[in-house]
Amino acid sequence: MTYDLVVIGAGPAGMSAAIKAAKAGAHVAIIDENPVSGGKLLGQLYHEPDSGWWVGRNIAREMIAKASSLGVAIFRKMEIWGIFPKWNIMLNNGERLTTEHVLIATGAAEKAIPVEGWTKPGVMAIGAAQTLTNFHRVKPGKKVVIIGVDPLSLSVAQELKMAGVEVAGIYPPPATEVSSDKSNPKQIIQGLSAMAHLAPNALLKAAGKAANHPTIKNIAAKCYPSFGVKVWGIPLHLRKTITAIEGEKQVEQVRITAIDGNGNQKNGRTKTMGVDCVCISGGLYPLSELAEAAGCDFVYIEELGGHVPLHSPELETTKDGIYVAGNITGIEGAKVAMAQGELAGTAISSRLGLLQKGSDAISEAQVKVQDARANAVITFQQHIESGREKLAQCWHTNVQTSSGKG
Amino acid sequence: MRITEHPVLGKLEKKPVTFSFNGKKYEAQAGESIAAALLANDIRILRYTEKHGTPRGIYCGIGHCYECRVMVNGERNFRACITPVKQDMQILSQHGEIL
Structure with a gap:
């Protein structure tokens, strides 16, 4: 089967792009x-200061209806095992989709965070807990x-509580070679500043402000009470960590150990608490295997969440006709992903010759991405803007190098 | 473990189906994942590892980690977190060598 555009991933970015391109008349x-x-989107639920509750599943439902009404072919429960030039998308049921334009929106x-006992049933990723709830x-x-103190874990903690789950505490992970920043109270306080817009309570607001002042930051870490501080009635700990998850066959209890202002464990001070579930929040990274398989060039940008496919301001990768949108380009919220999806959908429609004023529409869509970023209620990566700038610089250099070669 | 009332999402509309897990019958909500259906019945252990036989449950919830593999109607390696439960589905926890 041949399409004008094949979108991989039916999340907020992919769905927005599919709708945009189908509206312009593309066969998607x-x-x-x-x-x-x-x-x-399906698991998202949070309160927005201006527009009330963001119920992701309702947004998803509307987008599915919209895409269907525009004639988008929606393949569910289908995996892609390869992308071959130029371009053949191979599905696990043996089907092959042929297209000149691919949007990889895999999220x-x-x-x-491998805490001792983390493989026991009852331990799950924070995102799994969110979708279940x-x-x-x-x-x-x-x-x-x-385990893990960050914007996502604090949001899900509130969602769990709303659903009637007892959230017995939020703890930083034990310091290891791979997660030392996430265990350091000073670093955590700085990280919480990313939640400043959410401003769930006075302490986090204060912590956010303190993050900008080194002396205050230090004091905040040192003076943080050992019993934690309650946020939405949930104990938020910065001076204790979970060193082990215990239970014969599944989670029965956690072992709690005191830590100092730098995240180091204090000797001998441990106690246990009975729980039946432990959620681990270790942060997100772009899911980019397919772009790699297609041969796209990559760059490592810490501020974006890791390795991302190098892409143009119109979201095209270094492989002709392969575009990216959403979290594969860097970790941000659903609204940014949706705006990026619209941008990719617009850029591809323009290239297909379906838009009368293509470049104007692209510029407009680019502004919408910036607006969504500026107005984000939750920021997942502290220095996302500088990450985006670095990527733009990398693209610029890449274009210069390749045109020099040509 | 079922959240029947929710302050924002409202009351849960019941769409019951029945399935079996390791030979025992349980009730689920139509369309939900196998992992969700089992957890709603307080079941967390989905499989036992091939090498050491240690129990595993749902971890990532997005089909990425493959920790939640179960046997469905006689076929191995269905990811419980992204496979919808269906009426009369026969699910077994997976264990033993793959060979």
Whole structure:
């Protein structure tokens, strides 16, 4: 089957792009391995200062209806095992989709934090807990602790509590070679500043402000109470960590150890607490295997969340006709992903000759991405703007180098 | 473990289906994932590892980590987190060598 555009990933970015291109008249297919389209939108639930509750599953439902009404071919429960020039998309049922334009919108995956006992049933990624709670309407546990203090874990903690789950505490992970920043109270306080817009309570607001002042930051870490501080009634700990998850066959309890202002464990001071679920929040990284398989060039940009496909301001990669949008380009919220999807959908429609004023439409879509970024309620990466600038610089250098070669 | 009332999402509309896990019958919500259906019934252990036989449950929830593999209607390696449960589905926890 031949399409004008094949979109990989039916999350907020992919769906927006498919809708945009289909509206312009393109023949579009969208593929996802999940049984329900919407990606991570499905589990999202948070309160926005101006517009009230953001119920991701409702947004997803509207987008699915829109895409269907525009004639987008939606392939569910379908995996892609390869992309070959130029371009053949291979599905696991043996089908092959042929197209000149591919949008890879595969999103992100969560980094794990290997705390002792983390493979026991009852330990899960924070995103799994979010989807179970808000989409499937099943409690991840009766009594839950969260390891990892970041915007996502704090948001999900609130969602769990709303659903009637007892959240017994949020703790930084134990310091290891791979997660030392995430265990350092000073670094965590700085990280919390990214939640300043959310401003869930006075302490976080204060912590956010303190982050800009080195002396105050230091004092905040040192003076943080050993019993934690309650946020939405949930104990937020910065001076204790979970050193082990215990239980014969599944999670029964966690071992809690005191840490100093630098995240180092204090000798001998441990106690246990009975829980049936532990959620791990280790942060997100772009899910980019398919772009790699297609031969796209990559850059490593810490501020964007890791390795991302190098891409133009119109979201095209170094491989002709392959575009990217959403978290594969850097870790941000659903609204930015949607705006990026619209940009990719516009750029591809323009290239297909479906738009009368293509370059104007592209510029408009680019402004919308910037607006979405500036107005984001939750920021996942502290220095996302500088990450985006670095990437733009890399692209610029790349273009110069390749035109020099040509 | 089921969240029947929610302050924002409202009341859960019941769409019950029945399935079996390791030979025992349970109730699920139509369309939900196998992992969600089992957890709603307080079941967390989905499989036992091939090498050491240690229990595993749902971890990533997005089909990426493959920790939640179960046997469905006699076929191995369905990811419980992204496979919808269906009426009369027979699910077994997976264990033993792959060979």
